[in-house]
Amino acid sequence: MATPVKVTVTGAAGQIGYALLFRIASGHLLGADVPVQLSLLEIPQAVKAAEGTAMELDDCAFPLLSGIEITDDPNVAFDGANVALLVGAMPRKAGMERGDLLSANGGIFGPQGKAINDHAADDIKVLVVGNPANTNALIAQRHAPDVPAERFTAMTRLDHNRALSQLAAKLQVPVTEIKHMTIWGNHSSTQYPDLFHTEVGGKIAAEQVESEWLRDTFIPTVAKRGAAIIDARGASSAASAANAAIDHVHDWVNGTDWTSAAIVSDGSYGVPEGIISSFPVRAQGGRFEIIQGLEIDPFSRERIDASVRELLEERDAVKSLGLI
Numbered sequence: 001m002a003t004p005v006k007v008t009v010t011g012a013a014g015q016i017g018y019a020l021l022f023r024i025a026s027g028h029l030l031g032a033d034v035p036v037q038l039s040l041l042e043i044p045q046a047v048k049a050a051e052g053t054a055m056e057l058d059d060c061a062f063p064l065l066s067g068i069e070i071t072d073d074p075n076v077a078f079d080g081a082n083v084a085l086l087v088g089a090m091p092r093k094a095g096m097e098r099g100d101l102l103s104a105n106g107g108i109f110g111p112q113g114k115a116i117n118d119h120a121a122d123d124i125k126v127l128v129v130g131n132p133a134n135t136n137a138l139i140a141q142r143h144a145p146d147v148p149a150e151r152f153t154a155m156t157r158l159d160h161n162r163a164l165s166q167l168a169a170k171l172q173v174p175v176t177e178i179k180h181m182t183i184w185g186n187h188s189s190t191q192y193p194d195l196f197h198t199e200v201g202g203k204i205a206a207e208q209v210e211s212e213w214l215r216d217t218f219i220p221t222v223a224k225r226g227a228a229i230i231d232a233r234g235a236s237s238a239a240s241a242a243n244a245a246i247d248h249v250h251d252w253v254n255g256t257d258w259t260s261a262a263i264v265s266d267g268s269y270g271v272p273e274g275i276i277s278s279f280p281v282r283a284q285g286g287r288f289e290i291i292q293g294l295e296i297d298p299f300s301r302e303r304i305d306a307s308v309r310e311l312l313e314e315r316d317a318v319k320s321l322g323l324i
């Protein structure tokens with residue numbers, strides 16, 4: 001068998017962790033022929049619960065799972081890691097915005113970024129799920145000067161999938177007929193799900209829906225879906241978040257011609273260089289690249305700029321907290 005790929009999952013005993021680990025171990029993250037070594041990072045109080053999940057993973061006898069290690073030490077957890085899923089962080093409660101979690105969660109990501117810098121494998125790929133995901137990814141990236149910045153990403157794939165599903169329901173088409181969906185900006189209520197480049201049946205989606213629906217229903221439904229889930233479930237999204245994390249890494253590694261991911265900006269589309277913002281991306285040879293050359297209409301420009309402004313405010317807030 002090939003050498004196993006080491007996948008480190010933080011917050012392994014949490015609700016996303018529980019929905020994620022079994023799918024990684026069964027081959028959905030990297031492919032049905034890629035053996036996986038799992039490394040679970042938890043805080044000391046939750047190590048026992050992570051051990052319980054590991055017992056269940058053992059009991060599945062997954063052919064691709066070559067081993068599981070569990071630790072509360074980031075230096076051990078990230079040692080030799082090829083893929084790191086940074087999930088461990090507090091979820092928001094009803095009435096909070098994700099940005100309200102910055103001071104509670106920001107402190108987690110500096111030490112983890114440094115541990116990745118010092119111990120991870122040369123090909124490390126990092127996906128930050130813990131909220132506020134974009135800015136936590138920025139914190140981690142800034143603590144890892146030896147790792148190429150492009151390896152730090154944050155998750156907007158859940159927003160992308162939500163947008164696909166809402167549009168498919170509206171137009172009564174299968175999600176597979178929708179091409180070129182894009183989420184711009186922050187994984188927050190300012191995000192901009194863009195239907196002006198999305199195509200359904202080869203035609204622009206924005207031209208197939210009423211402009212009021214696009215503005216007053218579609219955008220807010222997608223952008224506030226996380227809060228609606230918390231309201232309905234009494235807990236933040238877990239299985240759909242785990243599914244999106246699988247999609248993000250799977251496509252990053254195996255390639256895609258178009259999806260959404262929050263990656264370090266190179267200044268494209270007027271998004272200031274260095275912040276981690278969602279773009280339309282393709283993946284090729286294990287690298288994301290921003291899809292270039294899209295025309296941005298004034299309606300879209302205003303919304304992209306608003307979300308980017310929020311990212312700049314979050315960056316300045318973590319600067320003043322001494323986190324970057």
Ligand SMILES: NC(=O)c1ccc[n+]([C@@H]2O[C@H](COP(=O)([O-])OP(=O)(O)OC[C@H]3O[C@@H](n4cnc5c(N)ncnc54)[C@H](O)[C@@H]3O)[C@@H](O)[C@H]2O)c1
Nearest residue numbers: 011013014015016042046088089090091129130131158241
């Ligand atoms: N980007 C997205 O689309 C998206 C979607 C859903 C949830 N989230 C976020 O993901 C995070 C996790 O959500 P959840 O529902 O699994 O929460 P949860 O509370 O069920 O689990 C979080 C786990 O993280 C662990 N943890 C806390 N600090 C840690 C640290 N320093 N190192 C390792 N583990 C640590 C906790 O012990 C806990 O087991 C939250 O911040 C949530 O808001 C993001």
Ligand SMILES: O=C(O)C[C@H](O)C(=O)O
Nearest residue numbers: 092098131226227236237
């Ligand atoms: O909304 C949240 O706080 C959880 C997560 O980010 C989501 O989008 O479901």
